[in-house]
Amino acid sequence: MxxxxxxxxxxxxxxxDTAELHYQSWLRLAEELGISFDRQRNEALRGISRGESLKIVLGERAVKYGADEQAAMAEKKNRHYQELVDRMTxxxxxxxxxxxxxxxxxxxxxxxxxxxxxxxxxxxxxxxxxxxxxxxxxxxxxxxxxxxxxxxxxxxxxxxxxxxxxxxxxxxxxxxxxxxxxxxxxxxxxxxxxxxxxxxxxxxxxxxxxxxxxxxxxxxxxxx
Ligand SMILES: [Mg+2]
Known part of the structure; x- marks a missing residue:
């Protein structure tokens, strides 16, 4: 056999291509935080976990936020992402x-x-x-x-x-x-x-x- x-x-x-939806939701979070973010910087997030990605998005500002604040931001990004996922077909x-x-x-x-x-x-x-x-x-x-x-x-x-x-x-x-x-x-x-x-x-x-x-x-x- x-x-x-x-x-x-x-x-x-x-x-x-959820990569695009992740980009759109990171971009939305970055805009809400007043941080600049673009497709080029997004490339560094490919295959990286949500928590680690957040640190990259925040860049040198990451040290200003405690673990709880960062967890809340990551959760917010995830809600943005799920909104987009729920529209997928x-x-x-x-x-x-x-x-x-x-x-x-x-x-x-x-x-x-x-x-x-x-x-x-x-x-x-x-x-x-x-x-x-x-x-x-x-x-x-x-x-x-x-x-x-x-x-x-x-x-x-x-x-x-x-x-x-x-x-x-x-x-x-x-x-x-x-x-x-x-x-x-x-x-x-x-x-x-x-x-x-x-x-x-x-x-x-x-x-x-x-x-x-x-x-x-x-x-x-x-x-x-
Ligand atoms: Mg992949």
Whole structure:
């Protein structure tokens, strides 16, 4: 019998562009605080936790605020973000994402989402893709965020596929490192400067098909 294989997707920046919603909600918080913030500074937040992101947004002003104040700001940013998430629909999937999920389903590949975000399940529900996924592991399931491999290892366990038979699809440097640390084959989405440590680098999910991913697992990984 053919061995099971699994594909584990990061969510933000891979299946949907929540990165833009995060940017809009950080921008709104920064404006409320009278702090300048732009897309260039936002780049530093990719794959970084909410608390750490806040410190980057506040910059040298971070020392002026105590832990409680910072927690309240992070919570406020999260409310801004959830307002935007609640307006999401399946039309907010990135190009190729829905076709790839459907193709993997048809091919009998087990599919999971593993995201450090504590909102991942909410996003998945709004995208209406629950029936195309076998497991969703997010920041509410573990405190450990990428580059720690825990999220990916939990996802592999949830879909009952050994890590060496799993492919991770990631857009963040910390996520690529987490996938490698989990002993999985990693496909990086985006520029080589960011995801170059992945076994294979793509610009977009439209370059991937279920058959090609299964082939990668069966034939062994392409060297980085
Ligand atoms: Mg991401």
């Amino acid at each position: 053919k061995q099971a294989c699994g594909v584990i997707f990061d969510l933000d920046g891979v299946l949907t 399946q039309a907010d999937m990135l190009p190729g994402a829905l076709d790839l999920l459907r193709g993997l389903r048809t091919a009998g590949v087990r599919v999971a989402v593993a995201s450090s975000s504590r909102n991942a399940k909410r996003v998945v529900d709004h995208l209406n893709i629950r029936d195309l996924l076998d497991a969703v592991i997010d920041g509410t399931d573990t405190e450990r965020s990428k580059p720690d491999p825990t999220l990916f290892l939990m996802a592999a366990a949830a879909i009952d596929v050994p890590p060496r038979r799993c492919i991770v699809v990631e857009d963040a440097e910390s996520g690529v490192d987490a996938g490698l640390a989990a002993g999985m084959t990693v496909v990086g989405l985006g520029p080589r400067s960011r995801v170059g440590r992945a076994h294979r680098v793509c610009e977009s999910l439209t370059e991937l098909t279920a058959a090609r991913l299964v082939q990668m697992i069966d034939r062994g990984r392409t060297p980085p």
